[in-house]
Amino acid sequence: MSVMVSAFDAQRTRTSEKYTTYPPEVLPMFVAEMDAVLAEPIRDALVAAVANGDTGYVGHGRALPEAFADFAAERWSWRVDPDLVRTTTDVSVAAVETLRRVIEPGDQVVVMPPVYPPFWEYVAEAGGSATEVPLLPPTDPGDASSTTAGWRMDLDGVRRAFEDGARTVLLCNPHNPLGLVHPRDELAALARLAAEYDAVVVSDEIHAPLTHADAVFTPFLDSCPVAADLGVALTSASKAWNLAGTKCALLIGASERARAWFDGMPAEVVERTGILGYTASVAAFRAGGPWLASLLAELAANRRTLAERLGEVLPGARYRQPQASYLAWVDLGALPFGDDPAPVLVDRARVALSRGLDFGRQGAGHVRLNFGCSAETLDEALSRLATAR
Structure with a gap:
């Protein structure tokens, strides 16, 4: 069973920063929060x-x-x-x-x-x-x-x-x-x-x-x-x-x-x-171990999807698969988006990513993409990013 939910469903029910910073038509893939359900043992403990x-x-x-x-x-x-x-x-x-x-x-x-x-x-x-x-x-x-x-x-x-x-x-x-x-x-x-x-x-x-x-x-x-x-x-x-x-x-x-x-x-x-x-x-x-194992399997699949498709969606984009986390550090310096691509991608593709420059001068031309999401959400994000070229 997937531990992820659709980002669009999450936007309708959640009030955290990830889902309220941008208008509903913008796909939120910036802040380090996942589109995930709570692990059952955690939910039960909190409810109790x-x-x-x-x-x-x-x-x-x-x-x-x-x-x-x-x-x-x-x-x-x-x-x-x-x-x-x-x-x-x-x-x-x-x-x-x-x-x-x-x-x-x-x-x-x-x-x-x-x-x-x-x-x-x-x-x-x-x-x-x-x-x-x-x-x-x-x-x-x-x-x-x-x-x-x-x-x-x-x-x-x-x-x-x-x-x-x-x-x-x-x-x-x-x-x-x-x-x-x-x-x-x-x-x-x-x-x-x-x-x-x-x-x-x-x-x-x-x-x-x-x-x-x-x-x-x-x-x-x-x-x-x-x-x-x-x-x-x-x-x-x-x-x-x-x-x-x-x-x-x-x-x-x-x-x-x-x-x-x-x-x-x-x-x-x-x-x-x-x-x-x-x-x-x-x-x-x-x-929470079994839930975490399911999560890591889904993240591994998303990590592979990015590796397989990002270069096709944004020719010239460079990305190395992270050894940990659900965050991808993407170099868009070869594309015509300037030193600060994230605002450009919000405007052109309606996808919100983290600004590379926030991570230091070395982040010029970079974005951070949160792939802690469902496969369907990631597919939608990649389809939207393809329109930004």
């Missing part, structure tokens, strides 16, 4: 909570830390200590509050564009200054059958940033918008480099459960022994199970240093966790 009136302030139990620890052990053979897991509203709050503990005002924080646009905002909100060390693009042109594995971190650039005074890296693993799953050896090399300069790595791992079958996700904290002493991982069930509005994320440490950072945060960081998000997250990590 509402029926029971369990909608107050979040409690202080261990259900979610233990559920995530079990999920991480089963999926990635990663041993997580539930006592070193905290919850908060969402990954953005987790990132800002962690940065506030590990940097001083004005400190440099390394970010690796093209990257999720709020990363710059996280750094600024925490009082830091973003230092850009762009990812290195593939050395070969590749084709639609290639994956984003050709991209890699610029570790020499990170070293130069450390030599210039940076002491923190805000990592995206898997990397949004590329869907790049950083290999273990590169993560370990980053950890050893950070240790050399007494730096901290804050790793946003929200897309990890969405890793495709042709890649292997490695948690940063588990990449090598030294990584555990200098990092914090941030994650949530929100991307994999489509729960962004329920508001719950996790901060994960693996050292006494991390425990001290967590304990030094204001109590409100945890208190702002949404109780319905907590309830949904426990259900997701405990019982």
Whole structure:
């Protein structure tokens, strides 16, 4: 059974940003939210909570830390200590509050564009200054059958940033918008480099459960022994199970240093966790595996469809299949759409995609396309995009 619904049906019944930003005639494929039904165990847990009136302030139990620890052990053979897991509203709050503990005002924080646009905002909100060390693009042109594995971190650039005074890296693993799953050896090399300069790595791992079958996700904290002493991982069930509005994320440490950072945060960081998000997250990590497997199968099919058809629909478009997520980073630089193709495609094709420039200067001529949708919706999007030439 498909876990996806028609985007047009979703537009008629849902009120979230994805379905209300544009008029109904525009196909929404921008914000990272899927046209998916709720997993049954999550739906049942939320219905029961509402029926029971369990909608107050979040409690202080261990259900979610233990559920995530079990999920991480089963999926990635990663041993997580539930006592070193905290919850908060969402990954953005987790990132800002962690940065506030590990940097001083004005400190440099390394970010690796093209990257999720709020990363710059996280750094600024925490009082830091973003230092850009762009990812290195593939050395070969590749084709639609290639994956984003050709991209890699610029570790020499990170070293130069450390030599210039940076002491923190805000990592995206898997990397949004590329869907790049950083290999273990590169993560370990980053950890050893950070240790050399007494730096901290804050790793946003929200897309990890969405890793495709042709890649292997490695948690940063588990990449090598030294990584555990200098990092914090941030994650949530929100991307994999489509729960962004329920508001719950996790901060994960693996050292006494991390425990001290967590304990030094204001109590409100945890208190702002949404109780319905907590309830949904426990259900997701405990019982959401079968639904997630169905989702990944549908995403894999959509990923292949894009690889097979995008070049026909938009000759000159370049795309490498993401190793994780439902987000495609598409290079339209060879087409006559300019540096900012997304508004052009809304006007000409009535398809809303994310602006590449929002992800950094490297996004000129690019768009990010959300293929977390039904096969029929993707087919309609491709048909519409063909009219934009």
